[in-house]
Amino acid sequence: MDKRQIKRFLVSFFPFLVFLISVASPSGDYVFRSVQPASLQPSPPPYVAFRNGTFYLYSSPFGTWRYPGLISVSVNGPLIYINSDCPFGLPTYLRGPGGYELDVFVPPGYQGTCRAELLYGSWSAEYVFKVREVDWYPGVDVRAAVVLNGSGWQFLQLAPDGALYAWGVEIGQLPFSGCVVERGGVLAITQQMPYTELAPGVLVNGSPMWVPYPQSGTSLASFLLDLRGNGTFYLYPAPCLKVEAPPAPAVDPIAEASANDIGLMGAPTPAAYVLARPKLAVAYRIEGPVATVVAANGSSIADRIYIYGFGLPVDMHMLLYYIYFTPTAYLTSDLVLFGSKPPAGRLGPFWAFPGNGTTYYYLGPMEPYLRNAPLPFGAPRGWAGPFIVVADGTGRWGGLPQVVSVAVERLGPWS
């Protein structure tokens, strides 16, 4: 063949080389446009250290610690394989082109070192993960360490603005709110109790009347702590855990109210001086593992009562009630807010009413028991409350706990 034939053949063949490259390449057209199969960008959260390709992670005994978007992978080629011996739930391959955020899920209690390798052919990138277990709730980097002093079981509630309530009485302020409470290395069962205003816009003793009401917007995270002297608990700003626990036993507020003459008032009627007792009926129930609330209300000619019985799984329960006294001006000699007989003494701000096996402690804006007063006195008018009665069946309750100290602890990177 002479030169002309060779030139003709080559000239017709050479343009096909480009299409042959595109078709015959293992990665297809990506050979023309990618420089590397993938580019990686690690973005660790502030409590994770990252040096020399090594992540220093934490694991928690309480659950899986999730690190979302720990490594951002932008895949330029058709495929990236991930080869790892870590039990972190990493995918085995990533298809390109596209961007991915790799999430790492560290199982509870996992400690040690493991590797993950991203590769495609002769290109590879390796990351080492060193995990250490820490006594911390997963996913949050801050917690409040609260030291309380008290004795006996305490029913604590945390408002969304961080106010801490014990038995419905505000005892302190925490820097943030949350629903995960850890005491002694164990998580406490918390329950979100929905609250609403009993009479919107009405203030009694300077505060609105917050009462439990199902499906409300505001919730108080409620939990129980057993104190013997000083006790520390940790609050994590995390949402509540879903627990399967039996509901707390309910308490019958109607029986308690009638046994203790709640709302008994003497009212002079044209026919005679009558002792008016409100007739109560149950309105609704809220069931939960920490507290079961039975709400009842009713009225007599002299007043109207809204009473809420909090049944707790420990041998204690609580009553919360608000009373609306009729605006008619009454002169009366009998007004009982709690008690079938006079109180036996005081425990701090509480009036104590011992019963058989259970001692009742009353806290309210008025004297609880006034019967057969020597001179008639003017009955109150309008809203009154909140009246709180703590019923102690254990005999250990030493009154409201005191907040000794509140400290904020931050989780920093290790090493």
Added chain:
Amino acid sequence: MDPVLALMAGSIAALIPLLAVMYKGSDLDYARAAGLISSFAAGFVFGVLAQLWAQFYARFTYLLALGLMSASLGYSWWGIYRRWWVAYLFAAAGWIYLIVLIAAARALGLPDPFLI
């Protein structure tokens, strides 16, 4: 549906017979020019229909439309080759078929023209 791809398909369908005619040195008269326009239109519509393959590949009317468009292109090229303008009337059959489908779909209020 990318109109640029359809435009390119139409251009390729018209440029190939043009190149063939000019290569052979034949003269380009009005019959052949009409054939070029008909090829471009057939190629354009074929490009539009081909991009809808994934949505309509199971419909008989769609497959028939694709076939008629290919036949329309073939008839146009035949008309250019033989300078026989009657071939373009056969090429129009594909067009008429599509127009009837679209009108029927509009009248019946259906979302797309491929009835069955």
Added chain:
Amino acid sequence: MELTPLLAGLVWGLALSVARQWAEQKAAGRADRSELFPDRDVVIAFIVLGTTANVYSALLIASGAPQVYARPSALVALALVTASQLLIFLMALRPSRLDLDLALAASAPYVYLAALWIAAQALGAYTLWLF
């Protein structure tokens, strides 16, 4: 295979080859064009296929984001593709007897890319841009 750059190159190649026919007609007049321009069939095929290959590779390289432009080998490829397309323009608009040699010179980018590809396969690299 990306369809849009392929078809775009094909359309442009066909248009250039039609332009070549017109230029040949102007240069030859009544004379026989196959005598005046030997190998015009191969040259036509090269104009069509070469333009398609030039447009295809240029668009693919340009779509590789800014990282590709940091590689000198990619810039060399783009320069060769541009030069090749200019030669094809020359062949289309000024037909001459030297068109076969011009076409051989215009094949430089394809040979360059094929050489890069063979080297990449030998080295196990997954990109053509080795330097």
